[in-house]
Amino acid sequence: MLSNLIHFEFPLNERIRLLLRLEQLFLQIDFYYQGTSFWDARALVDALLEILTILARNDVKSELLKELDRTSVLLEKLSQNQHVDSSALSELQDKVNSVRQHLSTTKGKIGASIINQDFFQSISLRTPIAGGKFGFDLPWYQRWLLQADxxxxxxxxxxxxxxxxxxLGIDLLMNMVRSSAVPEDVLAMAGFFQATLDQTRPYQLIRVSIDNALPVFAEISGGKHRFTVRFLSQSVEKRPIQVEEDIEFRLTKCLL
Incomplete structure (x- = not known):
């Protein structure tokens, strides 16, 4: 019986890869926002700068809009199903459409008004330098960090x-993707599992869940046609090797 699960995810297209990166960075911000120290604020700014760097790419806004448009069409089709909770679906549609409207009416790149500020430009220039953002490098940044929380x-x-x-848009999309399929319990023989994917169905994400008590991690690789899961031993002192025992895990092939 699988319990106390931890999850490993692998994106099957670049759009989901982008959403996962942004989602993780926003989660870091949520965590550090709860803190009140100099170091919490510094870590939050680092994560925010990474988000702004990603959003500065020319294709990000269009890719997000395409995914929101695609999702909106799917939700509209679902609204014709009498077995769907119409109230919950309507609320979800309103949220998706609100984000679409915001992005489509936003001029230029997302976050451009922030990343173009001297504050972030100066920090960004020092970021590639290891240890390059200390007080003697950026004294005004240190002064900002030393303010009251x-x-x-x-x-x-x-x-x-x-x-x-x-x-909000990223949270909506990833929650829908993850809940789009029913997980199945499967077995990796001698730590190895491989499966083919139906090429007529554009799967978006492979999600592998294992019991946290197992001292292993999942290494997932693949593409549109097939994917592979290898379970390797967890060690910080030795190079990970594939385990020899069978590993039971929960597999979700997500497709919205």
């Missing part, structure tokens, strides 16, 4: 508010 949060809240719609 309430003062820092005023700036942080303003920055995050401008990204709230994109964060």
């Amino acid at each position: 309430e003062q820092r949060k005023e700036d942080i809240d303003r920055w995050l508010e401008s990204l709230s719609e994109i964060k």
Whole structure:
């Protein structure tokens, strides 16, 4: 019986890969936002700068809009199913359409008004240098970090508010993708599992869940036609090797 599960995910297209990266960075921000120290604020700014760097790519806005458009069409088709909770579906449609409207009416790149500020430009220039963002490099940044938490949060809240719609869109899309399929319990013989994918169905994400008590991790690889899961031993001192025992795990092939 599988319990206390941890999850490993593998995107099957670049759009989902993009959403996963942004989702993880926003989760980091959520975590560090709860802290009140100098180091919490510094880590939050680092994560925010990574988000802004990704959003500065020319294709990000169009890719997000395409996925939202595709999802909107699917939700509209679902609304014709009498077995669907119409109230919950309508609420979901409203949220998706709100994000679509916000992105489509936003001029230029998402987050451009933040990343173009001298504050972030200066920090960005020092980021490639290992240890390049200390007080003697950026004394004004150190002064900002040394403010009272309430003062820092005023700036942080303003920055995050401008990204709230994109964060909502990412959360909506990834929640729908993950809940789009029913998990199945399968067995990896001698730590190895391989399966083919129906080429007529555009799967988006492979999700592998294992008991946290197992001292192994899942290495997933694959593409549109097939995927492979290998379970390797967890060690920080030795190179991971594939385990010899059979591993029971929960597999979800996500397709929205």
